[in-house]
Each structure stands twice: as structure tokens, then as C-alpha cells.
Amino acid sequence: MRKLLTLTVLAMLTVLSTGCATLFGQDKQKVVYHINYNDEKQLNGALGNVKNHINAIGKDKIDVKVVMHGNGVDLLKVANTNLDMQQKVIGLKKDGVAFQVCNNTLKAKKISYKNDLFDVSEKDIVPSGVAEVANLQQKGYVYIKP
Amino acid sequence: MSQDKRFSDEFLNAFVDNQLAAEEKSQAFVEIGQDEALNRQVCELRKLHDLVQLAYSEPPAAPARAVGLNSRQARLRFGVAASVLLTLGIVLGSQIRMPATTPSVTAVPAAEIQQVARIASPTKPIQPKAAALADVADRVASQQTATAIPAAETTAVPVPVIARDAIPDNTTTKVLIHLARDDADQLSQALDDIESTLKHYRETRQSAHVEVVVNGKGLELVRIDTSAFAGRIQRLQREYDNLTFAACQNTIDRLAREQGIVVRLLPGVITIDSGMAEIMRRQNQGWTYLQV
Numbered sequence: 001m002r003k004l005l006t007l008t009v010l011a012m013l014t015v016l017s018t019g020c021a022t023l024f025g026q027d028k029q030k031v032v033y034h035i036n037y038n039d040e041k042q043l044n045g046a047l048g049n050v051k052n053h054i055n056a057i058g059k060d061k062i063d064v065k066v067v068m069h070g071n072g073v074d075l076l077k078v079a080n081t082n083l084d085m086q087q088k089v090i091g092l093k094k095d096g097v098a099f100q101v102c103n104n105t106l107k108a109k110k111i112s113y114k115n116d117l118f119d120v121s122e123k124d125i126v127p128s129g130v131a132e133v134a135n136l137q138q139k140g141y142v143y144i145k146p
Numbered sequence: 147m148s149q150d151k152r153f154s155d156e157f158l159n160a161f162v163d164n165q166l167a168a169e170e171k172s173q174a175f176v177e178i179g180q181d182e183a184l185n186r187q188v189c190e191l192r193k194l195h196d197l198v199q200l201a202y203s204e205p206p207a208a209p210a211r212a213v214g215l216n217s218r219q220a221r222l223r224f225g226v227a228a229s230v231l232l233t234l235g236i237v238l239g240s241q242i243r244m245p246a247t248t249p250s251v252t253a254v255p256a257a258e259i260q261q262v263a264r265i266a267s268p269t270k271p272i273q274p275k276a277a278a279l280a281d282v283a284d285r286v287a288s289q290q291t292a293t294a295i296p297a298a299e300t301t302a303v304p305v306p307v308i309a310r311d312a313i314p315d316n317t318t319t320k321v322l323i324h325l326a327r328d329d330a331d332q333l334s335q336a337l338d339d340i341e342s343t344l345k346h347y348r349e350t351r352q353s354a355h356v357e358v359v360v361n362g363k364g365l366e367l368v369r370i371d372t373s374a375f376a377g378r379i380q381r382l383q384r385e386y387d388n389l390t391f392a393a394c395q396n397t398i399d400r401l402a403r404e405q406g407i408v409v410r411l412l413p414g415v416i417t418i419d420s421g422m423a424e425i426m427r428r429q430n431q432g433w434t435y436l437q438v
Contacts, residue, residue: 071335108342127350134319
């Protein structure tokens, strides 16, 4: 009788801890921000949204990707000359935000990521911006279009 | 009367359980001794009481023994076992979680990612809700058109919805692209995005289905008399059989109601009850969503 009780409790503990590790474990909130416009006011607002989001959750508890395609790639073009925008991008990168650029757009608009965009390296290039947003959603990222 | 009340079952039980005050008890003894029937009743109760006592006497005694002798050892053993299982549980839990957090883009087939996604997200229980919502939306839509369209045609409306649901299976990446603007520049860019996405999936040999939902101002893209991109849309439709353009019936109805416009859609463009309902439905079905 006592053994059975003990076993039951132990089994419940296992299940509980499994569930806890699964649910809360090392899990971060995963978010993809989608940017495909180049209006500077809108871009500033979007970066402000991302910053506020990180502040609200805590930078260690969130995994943010900003995916840019089409006109959205201009964000990093503007950041080359607009120092305010540049500071925002630098600050967000320090918080762990990944800025991803669509290769289709680079090809179509003949943009050189090395010369024309602010602080972009090869690892920041994704083949297709739209496909990347879809892919991230399939991996559990929540979609936000600011 | 007072006697009846006094010798209620409750009172007798209290008597047998020895829970009466001393004065009450002694008086009860006297009265029970004088009453034959009452005496028998108390006897029965006492017998029952003893039986219950007997039945429960074993288990409570056991822990007492355990505490007395081996309690420390037993507790230690329990603690060790518990911590081992706790660790096992945490490791197991994080292992289960792994595929969802770090699926590599190339190594994990889409089917597996989707399976994990389906386990992780409660799409199943939500679906009936979405279905109910769609039902309501359909009913509203059919009510709106019921006066103009004969019954046979209104019942035909849900058919394409079912047919469309049957196309994409679990190994297919399903992307819903929402267009709600009429700005020519933006629409041109949106069509670029749609085309390059389809091309990407074709080149990487991924099974995918793209549904473009147009509502509000976006509807102009697929109207015969307003579309600036009719040729391009038709070319895309010919080139990619995994592309669907879906127009919002609510918007079409609104244009008819408010501006007297009879909307004629480009060939191959289907209608859906409501753009918003479609977006929610599709997301509940595991589709990814983008607004361009």
C-alpha cells in the first residue's frame, strides 16, 4: 500500500517535471518582426516597438528576428547615414536582435549588402524574406507586423 | 416528543462514538436501559461502529511502525529516487523541447517540424471554434445574398472551401499573404514578393501552397475593371498551380451596397466569405500569415 503510494507520487513528479521543463525550460519568447516598407517615420516606430517589446520581457527571455524585404531593406540603407537610426540598430543588436535581409530583394534592386547596407554580413542574408517569415512561424515564432 | 427528538440517529451515533457530554451520557444510559427497542438499536450501532474501527485499524497502524523504525532510511531513499526522477524528467522535457527550438533549416523535413508544431500548439481544440466561426460567417454571407441568389447556388458556396482544404497536406508549407492596399507601388512589390516566394519554394523543391487574400482596397488588384496587373496575375496563375487568389465576399457586397459597383473578378480568382474570417481560420489550421 505504502509502496504503491510512493510509486504513484514519484511517477507524478516525473510527469510534472517533464511538463515543467517542456513548458518553461530554457524557453524564450520567439518573435519575428516583418518590415517591407521604407517610410522613415514608420521604420522608427517599428524599431521603437521592438525595443519596448524587449524591455517589457527582458532581453534574456526573448529571441527577436527582424526580417526585411522589398522596400524594408532600406532600413539598413538609411542607417548608414541617419545616425539616430544607426544607434537604434546597434542598440537592438546588443540586445540580441537578428536583422535578416532578403537576398531576392538584393538581387532585384542590385543592392550590395557590403557597400550599401549598415553592418550586414553573410550570415544575415536569407534566400527569401517571405519564405523566412513563414519558416520562422513554423518554428514557433510569433508574427508581428508593426 | 422531546424523547423522539433526543433519540434521533444522530444522537445515538454520538452516544456510540462516545461524543456526548458526561451528563447527557449518563441520562441516556438510564433511558436506553429502560427501553428494549432502543437498546437493540444501540447494540446494532455499536456493532457497526466496531466493524468500522476494525476495518480501519490496520492502515493507520502501519505508518506508525514505519516512522518508528526506518523512517530516516526510507525518507532518504525516497528523496534520492525523487531527485533522480526529477532530473530525468527535466532532461526528458528539454529533449522533447529540442526539435521545436532548434530545427535546422535543411536537416529537419517540414513534416517533422509540423508534427512538433501540432503537438506544441493546441490547434485541434481550436478548430471546432474556427469551424463554428466560419459557419456563422457563411450563414451571415448566405443570408445577405439569399434574396438575390436561388437556394441551389447558395448551397454550392461551401464546396470550393472543402475542396481547397483538401489540397495542402501536412508536408506542405502553407502561406497566407494578406493584401489590403491599393497603392500601385505596394501592389507591384507585393506581386514581386509572391512571385519570388513561389520561385524560392520551387527551386528548393519544397511543397508549398500560397493563398493571397484580398479585401478592402486590395480587392482592386483582382477586379477586371481596376486591376493594373491583370496580365501578370494570370501569368502567375498559369505558372504556379499552388497559388490561389481569394477575394473577400464582404468587400464585394459592400461595394455593391455602398457604391452600386458590380464586381467582376479576374478568371481563376475565387471568393471567400470574409477575408478576416479566412485569416483566422487559416492560422488555426496551421498556415503562416504575412501582410504585405
